[in-house]
Amino acid sequence: MTHNNPYNLLPLKPIGRNETNTANTYSPQDMLKIYEQQFLTEVPEDKLTEFLPMLKGFYDIDDHTLDICAVIFDAVGDACIIYNHKVQIGDYQIIGELVKEELANEDYSDSEGEEQQPAQAYTLECKRIFFINDVQMPYQFNLFIQGDGYSTLTRKDSLLEKIYWFVNDSFDEHLLDDSEDSESLESINEQLASLGVREMDLTTIHELVNFIEDSLIDDEMADALNELIDAAE
Template sequence: MTHDNPYNFLPLQPTGRNETDTANTYAPEDMIKIYEQQFLIPVPEEQLTEFLPALKSFYDIDNHTLDVSAIIFEAIADASIIYNHKIKAGRYQLLQGLVKEELKQGEDDQNDASVDGIDGNNSNDSEKAQAYTLECKRTFFINDVEIPYYFNLFIQGDSYSTLTKQDTLLEQMYWFVSDGDDDDERLAAINTQLASLGIQAMDLATIYQIVDFVEDHIIDDPMIETLNKLLDDAE
């Protein structure tokens, strides 16, 4: 490993040489870190052509070692790298029990979202299904910084909708995107909070992609299994 480190790469200790003895090999978790650094280190545009050769030289690795390690892609499958930011979904928490809702006339069909696996009362007729609400929290990580995301889950039959609060940083990002006004002051306020957490600034494209990821991962299979048990017990 060279001592020349112009990009502040993370120093790692190789475990030896690979099978063809052409480059150092690293433990799987270290290969993941090297792989992520390709995308997570901000590099000035005029240095882009120098960056990857510098990374390979610093870790003494070749193209084969860096590019074809299947273990890397398997290990980061639950995360997404979006414009120099890594985001992944963490654990969920149900903050209280199911609350039975009394629907007024015309509110039966207000939900247009559905999720496979939420059985409700095993009826596909949402007009006759009992409705419930549930306060929830999903933890997300941006560049390994833990950030909570609070929402109210409305369930009726096999349909659901979510109402996001506006307190935490991720929730503010959601409403910024939802409002669609691209206000410079709101964007600056979000980036100020990101900076306070040690997370680099985001532009509009990044925030929109982050919010898309959050919406796609707000409910997962383990959460659906838990919700189904709660709904079965409530019937």
């Protein structure tokens, strides 16, 4: 850490000047790095107002350049920044065979009383890889599919799975004690630190779980699942 670069920003070489010759321009990949550094750099709270002008001064860029960086970042693919943590979606894996589920013998009738046949239900073990600040983290779950709807039941083996259950069990009274079976924010952050991932507060963890739930099944995986179901039927 140096006096002129107190946050260890990456030195990047500009490729030219903007149209008015008032600020540097950078390659798209370097602009992406500048944008990430803006949100992933640890900055003390009392220095927050100083950081952005310092970053723009270090690279000699303007607000317009940062706006372009944001557009490039969104266009790169499945990545987002959640409270100073970069989260990316990795590959999916279908584990094992599609299993037909036996449905309970219940009365399925429409509004006119005519009996309706419920859609066949299936379960399937799946895994999705996520990256947090470039650290690979697996997330395995059992997928329940019926008709156009689905639900997931997450395992509790990997750290990402434990984070999910920490959020979803946090309102259960029996998990608000200090029992050995329940994770705490402190224990989760200890495990994150062991992987080289910066600690998270409750807000960050809740946003992370929301992102995971929204990102488990993408178009490519949905197509693969539909092919499996069509073959089973």
